[in-house]
Amino acid sequence: MAGLKEIRTRITSVKTTRQVTSAMKMVSAAKLKKAQDAILQIRPYADKLHQILVSIGASLEEVESSVYTRQKEPDRVLVILISSNRGLCGGFNLNIAKKAMELVHSKYSLQLRLGEVDFLCIGKQAERQVKLRGMKVVESHHELFDHLDTAHVYQLAENVMKMFVENEYDRVELVYNQFLNAASQLNSTEQFLPVEMENEEETKQFRDYIFEPSKEYIVQELIPQSLKIQFYKALLDSHAAEHGARMTAMHQATDNATELIKDLTLQYNKVRQASITSEILEIVSGAEALKG
């Protein structure tokens, strides 16, 4: 059995760790609140915009007219992987990296063999994971999380869109953690480009509308806008999910530390008691020996 002093040192060290994890939990909780507000604000906007776009788009005869909807053979693929800059958030980064690997290995295995799959990483953790698996990272934008605002994000989105239009890539996939609630994230993959126009029933709903200036103009105008919003939303989603994941992970860690301290204290008391008992026993038996 370990000595008293060792146990005492361990208790102190676990207590310090618990202090750190619980502080990190608080910080994440505060940041989560802000990130959560941001994502919940943008969702109705993004959904509405998407709905309008899909509905009008479906009623158009020449959907092909936009440069962003053009379907091409996916010879060159760009995967945009969004993770976090920092670790200590449970399986958050690993899971999303795995999801991305799954995607390229199943859907784009041919392109992968030809070395035509490139990664654009947002978040240091993503980049590390991707490089570890021997994939090619063409660009990384870790600074985006420092100032998560529309100006910076739109700029990157526009760059990606430009690369697609200029045929540098034929397919762009977006892999990120979608924020469900503080404790759970959904690993999601979306096809970012080309835009897929669904031919749904919704078309009818828009038949009687007046369009100003014209359907075609609106679609041309809205597609890039919608793409940028989609990109921004993915980042906000991931950002909120990250803080949620970290909060949960740190909560777990704090609980574990508390449990550990309880066990160690119990063990400490047992050892202390045992040593006292044996001391008394020694004294008593010593006294007995003198009497005899």
Added chain:
Amino acid sequence: MFLEIITPEKKIYEGEVKRVRLPGSKGLFEMLKNHAPLISTLRKGTIRVIDENDRRHTFEVTGGVVENKDNNVIVLAESD
């Protein structure tokens, strides 16, 4: 007529209104109650809202899109 003005950052207006004037791509236009269903893009300009109590609200936008359907007006606005 129920009006919502949403930007990517937040909802900037929500409530019953009497009339709303919007900077459409083809020019300024105003919508009153029972307007026909409409979708229009917006350009840079000012949205002027007259609410139920005849109070005036103005919002600057740089672009966006508006949808009107069954007396529900949703403005997806972009602003700086």
